[in-house]
Amino acid sequence: MDVAIVxxxxxxxxxxxxxxxxxxxxxxxxxRDRVGGRVVNLKLANGGVTExxxxxxxxxxxxxxxxxxSLGVQxxxxxxxxxxxxxxxxKKTAYATDGLLGSVPPxxxxxxxxxxxxxxxxxxxxxxxxxxxxxxxxxxxEWDRQTFExxxxxxAVIPSAKFLLDVACTSIFSAEPRELSLLxxxxxxxxxxxxxxxxxxxxLTETAGGAQELRFVGGSQLVPVKLAATLGDRVVLNAPxxxxxxxxxxxxxxxxxxxxTAKRVVVAVPPPLAARITYDPLLPAARDQLTQRLxxxxxxxxxxxxDTPFWRADGLNGQVVSDTGVVSSTFDNxxxxxxxxxxxxxxxxxxxxxxxxASEAEVKAAVLKDYVTYFGSKAASPTSFVLQRWNxxxxxxxxxxxxxxxxxxxxxxxxxxxxxxxxxWAGTETSVHWMGFMDGAVRSGERVAREVLAVL
Numbered sequence: 228m229d230v231a232i233v234x235x236x237x238x239x240x241x242x243x244x245x246x247x248x249x250x251x252x253x254x255x256x257x258x259r260d261r262v263g264g265r266v267v268n269l270k271l272a273n274g275g276v277t278e279x280x281x282x283x284x285x286x287x288x289x290x291x292x293x294x295x296x297s298l299g300v301q302x303x304x305x306x307x308x309x310x311x312x313x314x315x316x317x318k319k320t321a322y323a324t325d326g327l328l329g330s331v332p333p334x335x336x337x338x339x340x341x342x343x344x345x346x347x348x349x350x351x352x353x354x355x356x357x358x359x360x361x362x363x364x365x366x367x368x369e370w371d372r373q374t375f376e377x378x379x380x381x382x383a384v385i386p387s388a389k390f391l392l393d394v395a396c397t398s399i400f401s402a403e404p405r406e407l408s409l410l411x412x413x414x415x416x417x418x419x420x421x422x423x424x425x426x427x428x429x430x431l432t433e434t435a436g437g438a439q440e441l442r443f444v445g446g447s448q449l450v451p452v453k454l455a456a457t458l459g460d461r462v463v464l465n466a467p468x469x470x471x472x473x474x475x476x477x478x479x480x481x482x483x484x485x486x487x488t489a490k491r492v493v494v495a496v497p498p499p500l501a502a503r504i505t506y507d508p509l510l511p512a513a514r515d516q517l518t519q520r521l522x523x524x525x526x527x528x529x530x531x532x533x534d535t536p537f538w539r540a541d542g543l544n545g546q547v548v549s550d551t552g553v554v555s556s557t558f559d560n561x562x563x564x565x566x567x568x569x570x571x572x573x574x575x576x577x578x579x580x581x582x583x584x585a586s587e588a589e590v591k592a593a594v595l596k597d598y599v600t601y602f603g604s605k606a607a608s609p610t611s612f613v614l615q616r617w618n619x620x621x622x623x624x625x626x627x628x629x630x631x632x633x634x635x636x637x638x639x640x641x642x643x644x645x646x647x648x649x650x651x652w653a654g655t656e657t658s659v660h661w662m663g664f665m666d667g668a669v670r671s672g673e674r675v676a677r678e679v680l681a682v683l
Contacts, residue, residue: 228252230679231480231489233468233504236264237665238653239495240454241294241672242679243461249680254489255458256482258467258622261448262455264496265617265626266665268446269530272611276446277530277560277569279615281627281665285440286430287421288666290673291450295443298453302441306559307434309542312601314549315390319601321543330433331391332548338387345383345392350427353416358426358659361414362640371637375412376404394548398556399431400663401526401575402630411631418662426660434546438664444563447665467622471650472507478649491679495653495672498629499523500622510647517639520632521656523625527574527582527616529554529594531609536561536568538602545570552597553578553590570598570606574616583618590614628663629656644674651675 230246232239235257243253261267268276283305284291295302310321313332324330331339356364364370375396383389396404399415419426419438430437443449455462466482471492473479480487494501502518509515536559538545545559554572561569572594574582582590591612598606617626644657653675658667 228254228487228489229683230254230491230493231256231478231487232493232495233471233480233501234264234495234654235259235262235451235455235462235464236495236654237266237291237451237454237668238264238655238672238675239493240451240458240462241669242493242495242653242676243458244454245673245676246679247458247461249676251680251683253461254487255462256466256468256480256485256487257462257464260464262462262464263448263451264668265623266447266451267615268448269613269615271532271613273532273567275562275567277532277571277613278442278447279528279613280447280617282442282447283439284443284665285433285438286436287419287424288438288661288664289421290669291664291666294454294669295450298450300449300453301444303444303563305434305439305442306536306539306561307544307546309539309544311544312547314547314551314601316550324435324544330435334387334391335385338385338391341383341385341388342391345379345388346428348382349413349416353413353427354425356410356413356417358414358418360640361410361417362637364410367410367637370413371408371410371635372633373409374405374633375407375409378409379404390550394550394555395428395432397576398573400630401524401573401579401627403576406524406576406630406632408631408633408635410636414636415662418658418660418667421660439558450665468504470505470507473648490683491649491651493651493653493675493679495675497523497623497654498656499624501652506650511642513639513642514645514647517635517642520635520639521629523617523623524628524630525576525579525618526626527579527590527614527618528571529574529590530560530569530571530613531595531598531606532611532613533568533570533605533609536565537605538568538570539565541603543602547601549597549601552600553582553593554597557598557601567610570602572597579616579618583616587614590616646678651678
């Protein structure tokens with residue numbers, strides 16, 4: 228075998244596709260009983276599906292779009308017709324998103340002005356961050372020794388502006404501002420573009436024209452499922468990898484029920500999970516220490532299903548920004564034909580952790596209480612309800628991405644993609660564009676395949 232690939236998500240499967248196209252033999256070892264990793268379709272009682280993980284794509288996410296196109300998976304626009312809702316200080320306000328402020332919630336004028344200055348500052352600083360090596364930015368040391376929270380407190384001085392930036396943070400990272408290095412945030416913003424278009428904070432947060440613009444017909448997991456089908460029996464499910472051991476010039480990769488000997492190994496799983504594999508010989512300290520310091524963020528998705536998307540008749544698009552509740556941001560997750568209604572809410576950061584040990588019934592009750600607050604009494608009685616708690620998923624333990632706190636990128640960042648002997652690293656966390664997104668996963672698979680083909 229030329230290459231053993233650990234992980235059957237978008238990164239691992241894309242790497243396998245490109246390596247096979249390059250004439251190499253591969254085996255993809257996936258721990259779960261399905262492909263897709265952090266991308267999964269949840270089956271509904273009415274026969275439909277809804278997205279339990281990675282879901283949206285948008286402008287400059289060229290590689291996931293190209294992959295989907297090549298597999299015949301179509302996209303449709305995220306429902307964005309009608310008003311958004313702001314729920315703040317116990318008051319519900321509907322607001323249009325096609326005016327001068329776009330989708331920015333209608334807070335007080337001073338807060339809007341302050342938020343605009345903060346956003347412009349973040350974008351300007353992000354332009355100074357090299358996406359392929361953020362730790363080399365001129366001010367990397369300064370930015371990496373403070374949290375995003377400490378920077379926000381010094382700059383988002385109007386409480387309503389701080390609220391908007393806090394909501395943006397939890398929505399983008401599923402982490403609280405105190406958990407993130409400012410440098411990590413700036414890198415993430417810089418990475419929200421492609422080779423010709425610089426990243427911006429707005430592109431991360433927007434629906435129309437942003438990262439939430441499009442969805443996949445039939446659910447996002449169709450992309451990895453169809454990609455895996457092109458690889459046939461090269462993909463082995465229910466095979467969690469336990470050890471990667473060098474044996475002469477090759478590597479012996481041992482998983483439950485299967486052992487593969489290969490010239491090269493691609494590890495395409497999140498850094499914290501890659502750290503749970505036993506390596507012989509030991510990985511360099513810098514690589515191991517890096518994976519100790521890149522925990523997964525905390526996220527869940529709660530989707531309530533209704534006979535119809537009733538909120539549309541009220542002139543609402545299903546999108547909420549809130550300062551309270553277990554769910555502080557929502558989307559209309561209905562299918563393109565609106566044959567039924569689906570409200571999806573993100574459970575993120577502190578709220579996700581608060582409900583990790585709760586029963587599904589307790590989470591459902593808390594979520595539906597929020598939905599009633601936002602959308603009225605009709606939201607109290609869904610026909611079905613599905614919940615995906617990534618913190619409790621055995622082979623993910625959080626999401627949507629690994630996050631970096633102060634000091635991580637500047638001290639350990641160079642180990643993120645650096646091969647260790649014949650072991651190479653992939654996964655969305657290793658991407659220089661759209662880290663944390665499906666597009667980043669695909670890009671990382673393409674990059675690691677080029678890397679491996681160059682040395683085989």
